[in-house]
Amino acid sequence: MSKTGISNMLRDVGIRPTPQRVAIYETLKGTTRHPTAEAIYEAVKSDFPSLSLNTVYDALQTFSEAGLIRKLAMKENISRYDGNPAPHGHFVCIRCGRVEDLRPAVDEELERIDLLLKDKINGRIVDRDCRFYGYCAECEGEMCTYEKKN
């Protein structure tokens, strides 16, 4: 989506589309690395030298509350962010820390469980966050070059 498209979309959902917010959203949408606030800050800073980390946090929270993005609380007491707000599963490498999206085929299985839960739960389910932890192929071979930055 273009900057103009992002701008219009944000306005449509009631979020004032400032250049910073558009850049933050664009950055998050343009990666599958599930970056931290800090990583987004570093990435966007090249275009906005005066950018504040605070602004990044504020934008991410605003986007989250509007359902535009997804916050992923990690066990290391740090949050990562996902530009895809639709429920979908993740693979997390417990050695190098990378977070990857699962293939759609697996997500379809998870969707089936949503339906199953409708009858088995005393409540209304509106979201899902499924994580699968293990060792990525590169870490299995001790050849992992994953850089946590970004």
Add this chain to the structure above:
Amino acid sequence: MSKTGISNMLRDVGIRPTPQRVAIYETLKGTTRHPTAEAIYEAVKSDFPSLSLNTVYDALQTFSEAGLIRKLAMKENISRYDGNPAPHGHFVCIRCGRVEDLRPAVDEELERIDLLLKDKINGRIVDRDCRFYGYCAECEGEMCTYEKKN
């Protein structure tokens, strides 16, 4: 499990069974509320007035690393703990914050997905944490009396 049983179990896995650790483990095993470190601290403190919150954190990390318990990173930037280390799903109420275990029948479905993933993932999966977010029955009716403490 009795205190003696816990003590022996801890020794078996190489963890020195101090009274504090036994009490912390016993407390966590004795609840399904997925308490925070603070809540465990408050609960155990009645038996150990001089208990340090630090000791609780240390014990929880030790137990986690030994695979005896499970750490649940919540979106509110706080960690909860689960005395059941086996992979199993949770329901999280996004209004009152309660965390409940899913019925075993649902977990069986999730186990099927583990198998499915073996072929679809470039890595080795060793654990799973599936959360389903929504409104618990009581919060749907605005009658929720859930107390976050404990």
Add this chain to the structure above:
DNA sequence: AACAATATAGTAATGATTATTATATAGTAA
């Protein structure tokens, strides 16, 4: 009973996140 290793508790430090506030910017209406 003494020793070596480790746990506890108290305190201080860390670090991600959030609050505060003056200034700047966006949206709107004249």
Add this chain to the structure above:
DNA sequence: TTACTATATAATAATCATTACTATATTGTT
């Protein structure tokens, strides 16, 4: 445009869960 109102930004400070440090105490062992 211009003026106006509301909201966003950025800088700074504060918060709060968690972790580090360290002297003392306890455990398990010789």
